[in-house]
Amino acid sequence: DQQVKQNSPSLSVQEGRISILNCDYTNSMFDYFLWYKKYPAEGPTFLISISSIKDKNEDGRFTVFLNKSAKHLSLHIVPSQPGDSAVYFCAASALNTDKLIFGTGTRLQVFP
């Protein structure tokens, strides 16, 4: 059973507009969430994270929102740039473990 789900395999957004990537989870024991970005033929790189005690975390153009009651998080990228085109993975970890459970990824394409 997939504990972390990214239901949109792909997303296409025009440059300058907002990109919204979504992630749902099922395990109520998850208390820390992260977003990773992956370019082809490279390893994933960390983008932004959020603890379950917060509902928002912002870093420059990137903001992550957490809705614990809905078990949902989202990543907003504003404004979107062509260099943001990549696969985005959300990940979660549960109490007392440093293991991460990853979603299946969303491929974002930002076009001019």
Added chain:
Amino acid sequence: NAGVTQTPKFQVLKTGQSMTLQCAQDMNHNSMYWYRQDPGMGLRLIYYSASEGTTDKGEVPNGYNVSRLNKREFSLRLESAAPSQTSVYFCASSEGRHNEQFFGPGTRLTVL
């Protein structure tokens, strides 16, 4: 700093052959991880090591063994490769819980 390095970058094996994937990190991290990435499946944890001398199974450990040789190095061994093990393998390291994981560039393995 090189970060997380993996060797080899590419490998082709025949069914039944064995091989070891090497991983090293120079960030003095306690925790190290091995993942595999398959299309539509995201990143799945194979094994991890929370500290030197300890290893634990992840989501998909069958067919693999690991060795935490020292704090820097964490190797993944396939004793008898199977076509189902065709995948991209990523090694990662972190300082531990609630700390981002740093990923290597990956090893693309094909088992014929």
